[in-house]
Amino acid sequence: xxxxxxxxxxxxxxxxxxxxxxxxxxxxxxxxxxxxxxxxxxxxxxxxxxxxxxxxxxxxxxxxxxxxxxxxxxxxxxxxxxxxxxxxxxxxxxxxxxxxxxxxxxxxxxxxxxxxxxxxxxxxxxxxxxxxxxxxxxxxxxxxxxxxxxxxxxxxxxxxxxxxxxxxx
Numbered sequence: 001x002x003x004x005x006x007x008x009x010x011x012x013x014x015x016x017x018x019x020x021x022x023x024x025x026x027x028x029x030x031x032x033x034x035x036x037x038x039x040x041x042x043x044x045x046x047x048x049x050x051x052x053x054x055x056x057x058x059x060x061x062x063x064x065x066x067x068x069x070x071x072x073x074x075x076x077x078x079x080x081x082x083x084x085x086x087x088x089x090x091x092x093x094x095x096x097x098x099x100x101x102x103x104x105x106x107x108x109x110x111x112x113x114x115x116x117x118x119x120x121x122x123x124x125x126x127x128x129x130x131x132x133x134x135x136x137x138x139x140x141x142x143x144x145x146x147x148x149x150x151x152x153x154x155x156x157x158x159x160x161x162x163x164x165x166x167x168x169x
Contacts, residue, residue: 003019003020005019006018006020010057011054012103028113032127034114035165035168036160037114041161042064042067045079045080046068046079047074047086048084049069049074049079050075052067052069052107053069079157081156083157085155136158136159137169146169149166149167
């Protein structure tokens with residue numbers, strides 16, 4: 001694969017550049033096996049539809065066909081489970097979860113990783129954070145009947161926002 005440079009100009013980054021070194025959706029770390037693609041997540045409804053509204057030019061157009069987006073403000077009704085599940089960006093920053101190259105957090109990192117960017121140290125950190133979300137899977141399995149999507153909807157929405165598909169549990 002011939003590498004390609006992406007230049008980002010959106011509300012949170014101006015002139016940020018990165019190189020795509022892997023094919024789209026391929027060659028993931030063996031410890032990272034997301035169940036949903038960014039495109040699937042956007043169509044299902046994540047982050048109240050607000051997360052990526054000004055960043056659509058960076059990624060393939062088809063990711064946003066049918067995506068549930070809300071350009072004005074977060075809208076919980078757009079989320080698959082109809083509720084907000086997450087903390088504001090200010091909390092993410094205070095906890096040190098934000099890496100300067102991905103100021104929107106984990107989902108931005110995942111979109112860029114899926115797109116083909118690799119940053120080994122940051123990739124390991126974010127994959128570790130993704131793995132830590134498995135505790136929510138265990139909670140759903142422990143407390144919910146299989147297929148009961150009304151059980152623990154906040155945890156299910158949080159898992160969806162981390163590319164886990166709790167609809168299968």
